[in-house]
Structures are given as C-alpha cells and as structure tokens.
Amino acid sequence: MRKPLNALLATLMVVSGGGLIALSSATSAAAAAPRCNWSASYYGAWVPNYGTTSVNVDCSLVQGVNSVGVGTLQETLNMCYGESLVVDRDFGPGTRAALIRAQQRAGTTADGEYGPLTRKALKHKPTSGTTCVRVP
Structure with missing residues (x-):
C-alpha cells in the first residue's frame, strides 16, 4: 500500500501563490517504528528500546504511551x-x-515524537558519569 499512498500524495500537490505546498501523510517515521517498551545500554547511554532480550533502539514513543x-x-x-x-x-x-x-535545541524536527531520527539527534543519559552521550 506504500506505493499507492505515495502516488496519491504526489497528486495532492497544491499550487498556491506561485509555490508548491506538499501535503504530508498522517503517518510519521516515529509512528512507523515499534513502540519502545524497555531501556537498553547503547554506546554508553541509556536509550529507549523495543523488547527486553535484545538491543533494538529503532523504536518510537508518542504521547499516550506508558512504558519503561x-x-x-x-x-x-x-x-x-x-x-x-x-x-x-x-x-x-x-x-x-x-x-x-x-528537539529544537538538537536541531531536529520538533514534532514531539521520539523515533530513530530524534534518538540520533539528542544526547542521552550516560550509563556512567555525568556527560550526556549522543548515540548512532
């Protein structure tokens, strides 16, 4: 269904005042990732994680979620x-x-959703010490 949605979005371009305005999909990158339900030590920082048995930091958090x-x-x-x-x-x-x-301070999209792009932009609580850590 991804291709038809992209094709639909491409046809929904609106010409306004001589410029193009792209209408965006309601689905964000953060919403597409699994929900972070745990925490993991990752590159010297504590990072939200998906799952309890392996490190999968490509996960998301949005308003309404309650988790570790x-x-x-x-x-x-x-x-x-x-x-x-x-x-x-x-x-x-x-x-x-x-x-x-x-997110504003880190220079990334300030949408109030935590996902892989925000993880990479933010500094995180270190596993030891007091210097916050940016992770890949």
Whole structure:
C-alpha cells in the first residue's frame, strides 16, 4: 500500500501563490517504528528500546504511551536538557512539550515524537558519569 499512498500524495500537490505546498501523510517515521517498551545500554547511554532480550533502539514513543522507555526518555530530558519532569513512565503533554524543546535545541524536527531520527539527534543519559552521550 506504500506505493499507492505515495502516488496519491504526489497528486495532492497544491499550487498556491506561485509555490508548491506538499501535503504530508498522517503517518510519521516515529509512528512507523515499534513502540519502545524497555531501556537498553547503547554506546554508553541509556536509550529507549523495543523488547527486553535484545538491543533494538529503532523504536518510537508518542504521547499516550506508558512504558519503561518513556521513563528513560524522561530521565534523559531531565539530565541532559534541564527539564524537571516527574519520571512516571507516562508520555503525557508535559513530556511531549519537553521533548519538543529538546528537539529544537538538537536541531531536529520538533514534532514531539521520539523515533530513530530524534534518538540520533539528542544526547542521552550516560550509563556512567555525568556527560550526556549522543548515540548512532
């Protein structure tokens, strides 16, 4: 179904004021990845992870999710970006707003969704020490 959707989006280009405006799909890259339900030590940092038995950091978090991975993100936002979130593992409006601020500081798309691109852009809570770590 991916090709028909892309073809449909290509036909939905709108000419407005001499410029083209592309209408985007409602599905983001973060929404396409599995939900982060755990936490893993990855390149010297604690990173949201999918699964409990192997390292799969290509996962996503969005508002409404409640998981260990959200708690890890909240700890990262507190330690590395000066936020004061309650680490309750609940991705609510406060976590979303804090993530948007961190995404802006990191120079990535500030959409309030955590996925592979945000993982690579943010610095994360280190597994040891106090220096936040950027991971691949």
